[in-house]
Amino acid sequence: xxxxxxxxxxxxxxxxxxxxxxxxxxxxxxxxxxxxxxxxxxxxxxxxxxxxxxxxxxxxxxxxxxxxxxxxxxxxxxxxxxxxxxxxxxxxxxxxxxxxxxxxxxxxxxxxxxxxxxxxxxxxxxxxxxxxxxxxxxxxxxxxxxxxxxxxxxxxxxxxxxxxxxxxxxxxxxxxxxxxxxxxxxxxxxxxxxxxxxxxxxxxxxxxxxxxxxxxxxxxxxxxxxxxxxxxxxxxxxxxxxxxxxxxxxxxxx
Amino acid sequence: xxxxxxxxxxxxxxxxxxxxxxxxxxxxxxxxxxxxxxxxxxxxxxxxxxxxxxxxxxxxxxxxxxxxxxxxxxxxxxxxxxxxxxxxxxxxxxxxxxxxxxxxxxxxxxxxxxxxxxxxxxxxxxxxxxxxxxxxxxxxxxxxxxxxxxxxxxxxxxxxxxxxxxxxxxxxxxxxxxxxxxxxxxxxxxxxxxxxxxxxxxxxxxxxxxxxxxxxxxxxxxxxxxxxxxxxxxxxxxxxxxxxxxxxxxxxxxxxxxxxxxxxxxxxxx
Numbered sequence: 001x002x003x004x005x006x007x008x009x010x011x012x013x014x015x016x017x018x019x020x021x022x023x024x025x026x027x028x029x030x031x032x033x034x035x036x037x038x039x040x041x042x043x044x045x046x047x048x049x050x051x052x053x054x055x056x057x058x059x060x061x062x063x064x065x066x067x068x069x070x071x072x073x074x075x076x077x078x079x080x081x082x083x084x085x086x087x088x089x090x091x092x093x094x095x096x097x098x099x100x101x102x103x104x105x106x107x108x109x110x111x112x113x114x115x116x117x118x119x120x121x122x123x124x125x126x127x128x129x130x131x132x133x134x135x136x137x138x139x140x141x142x143x144x145x146x147x148x149x150x151x152x153x154x155x156x157x158x159x160x161x162x163x164x165x166x167x168x169x170x171x172x173x174x175x176x177x178x179x180x181x182x183x184x185x186x187x188x189x190x191x192x193x194x195x196x197x198x199x200x201x202x203x204x205x206x207x208x209x210x211x212x213x214x215x216x217x218x219x220x221x222x223x224x225x226x227x228x229x230x231x232x233x234x235x236x237x238x239x240x241x242x243x244x245x246x247x248x249x250x251x252x253x254x
Numbered sequence: 255x256x257x258x259x260x261x262x263x264x265x266x267x268x269x270x271x272x273x274x275x276x277x278x279x280x281x282x283x284x285x286x287x288x289x290x291x292x293x294x295x296x297x298x299x300x301x302x303x304x305x306x307x308x309x310x311x312x313x314x315x316x317x318x319x320x321x322x323x324x325x326x327x328x329x330x331x332x333x334x335x336x337x338x339x340x341x342x343x344x345x346x347x348x349x350x351x352x353x354x355x356x357x358x359x360x361x362x363x364x365x366x367x368x369x370x371x372x373x374x375x376x377x378x379x380x381x382x383x384x385x386x387x388x389x390x391x392x393x394x395x396x397x398x399x400x401x402x403x404x405x406x407x408x409x410x411x412x413x414x415x416x417x418x419x420x421x422x423x424x425x426x427x428x429x430x431x432x433x434x435x436x437x438x439x440x441x442x443x444x445x446x447x448x449x450x451x452x453x454x455x456x457x458x459x460x461x462x463x464x465x466x467x468x469x470x471x472x473x474x475x476x477x478x479x480x481x482x483x484x485x486x487x488x489x490x491x492x493x494x495x496x497x498x499x500x501x502x503x504x505x506x507x508x509x510x511x512x513x514x515x516x517x518x519x520x521x522x523x524x
Binding site: 070071075139141144146147166167168169171172175178179182183184 | 352366368371374375391392469471473474475476477480481485488489490491492493495
C-alpha cells in the first residue's frame with residue numbers, strides 16, 4: 001500500500017514535470033548534429049559568439065561558420081557548397097540566392113546596420129559630420145560603389161548633399177577601416193559594427209538618422225540543408241535569444 | 255650554330271610511360287581551369303566589354319605600371335643579382351633571403367609592410383612627403399612601387415642563376431685584353447646572360463601584371479590612377495561575373511601573346 005502510493009506520487013511528479021517542460025525539452029532532444037552557416041564577413045565577431053552560445057544552449061549540436069563577402073558566398077552555394085543557413089549583408093545578394101532557387105522558405109531580417117564615419121582615435125582632424133569630408137587636404141577613402149558599403153555610402157552622401165573626391169575606392173569595408181587605422185586615410189564611411197570591431201585605433205563619428213542608410217541583414221535556410229530542424233532553430237535563436245549579442249556588436253534589432 | 259649537330263645526335267628519346275602520364279596530369283591541371291574560363295565566356299558581350307572606357311583605362315594603367323615596374327626591377331635588380339652572384343661578403347645568405355622574401359610573403363602583408371615604410375606615417379613616408387612632396391599611397395607611383403616589390407625577386411633570382419652558370423673565362427679574357435670593368439659588364443657579361451635577363455624580365459613583368467594584393471593594400475583602388483586589371487576583375491566579380499570573365503581573358507590573352515612572342519624572339523627556342 002505504502003509503496004504503491006509512493007510510486008504513484010513519484011509517477012505523478014514525473015508526469016507533471018514532463019508535462020510542464022515538454023515544449024522546452026522535446027525540442028532539444030530532437031536537435032542534434034551539425035549545421036554549416038554561411039555568413040557575411042561583417043557578421044564574423046557576432047556570429048562567432050552566437051554560434052558558441054547556441055551550442056551551449058543545445059548540447060550535442062555543432063555550428064560550423066564560414067565567412068565571406070555576401071556575393072562570394074552566393075557564388076559558392078550556387079557552385080555546390082553544402083550548407084544549411086545563409087546570412088547576407090544585403091537584400092540584393094539574398095535575392096540572388098532566392099532567384100537561383102537555393103533557399104527554402106522566405107528569408108527573415110534578423111538585424112540592421114547603420115553607417116558611421118570612421119576616423120583615427122581622438123578624431124585628430126575634428127570631423128563632425130559628412131559635410132566636413134569635403135575639406136581640402138583631407139584623405140577620404142570609401143568602398144567602391146559596386147560593393148554594398150560603397151553603394152550605401154554614396155546614398156548617404158547624396159542624402160546629405162555632399163560630393164566627396166575619394167582617394168581610393170576600396171574593395172571591401174575592412175580595407176577602409178585598416179587604411180584609417182594605419183593613418184593613410186583621415187576618414188572613411190563604414191558600418192557602425194566595423195568601427196566597434198576595429199578596437200581602440202579608430203573611433204566613429206555618427207551620421208544623423210535623417211541622412212543615414214540602414215542596411216538589412218536577411219537570413220534563410222538553404223534548400224539543400226541536411227539538417228533543416230537545426231537550421232530553423234538557429235534562425236529562431238538569432239531572432240530571439242541572440243539579439244542582445246547582435247546589439248553588443250553594434251547591430252540594431254529587426 | 256650548334257643546332258645541326260644537336261639535331262643529328264638527339265634521336266627522339268623513348269619516354270617512360272609513367273612520366274608521360276604524370277606530365278599529362280600536370281598539363282591538364284593548368285589547361286582545365288583555363289578551359290572553364292573560356293567555355294563560360296559570354297562571347298556575344300565580349301566586344302562591348304572590351305570597348306568600355308573602364309576596361310581600356312584599367313588595361314592602359316596595367317601595361318604602364320607593369321612595364322615601369324619591370325624597368326625599375328632591371329635597373330636595380332641586375333646590380334643586386336650581380337652582387338649576390340659575384341661578391342662574397344658576410345650576410346650574403348641573409349641578403350638573398352630578404353630579396354626573395356616577397357615571393358613567399360602574402361602580397362597583402364607586403365602591402366601593409368610598404369605602408370609602414372612609405373605610407374604617410376611610415377618610416378620614410380613622412381620624410382618623402384616633407385622633403386620632396388612625394389606621396390606614394392593612392393597614386394600610380396604607389397601602384398608601380400607595389401608591383402616592383404612583389405615582382406623584382408623573380409628577376410633577381412633568374413639573373414643570379416644566369417650569372418652563376420656563365421663561363422667567367424670570357425670576362426677574364428676581356429679584362430686581360432685591357433677592357434675596363436664597365437666595358438666587360440656591358441660588352442661581355444650582359445650579352446652572355448641575355449637569355450636569363452630576358453627570362454627574368456618577362457617573369458617579373460608577368461608577375462607585376464597579375465599583382466593584386468600589395469597594390470590594393472598599398473595603393474588602393476581608383477579608376478585611372480591605381481585600378482589595374484586584376485583590381486577591376488575583382489570588383490567586376492562582385493556585380494557582373496560575365497564582365498569579370500571577359501576581363502580575365504583579356505589579361506590572359508595579353509600575357510600569353512607577350513610570353514609566346516618574347517620566347518620565340520629572344521630565347522630562340524621553337
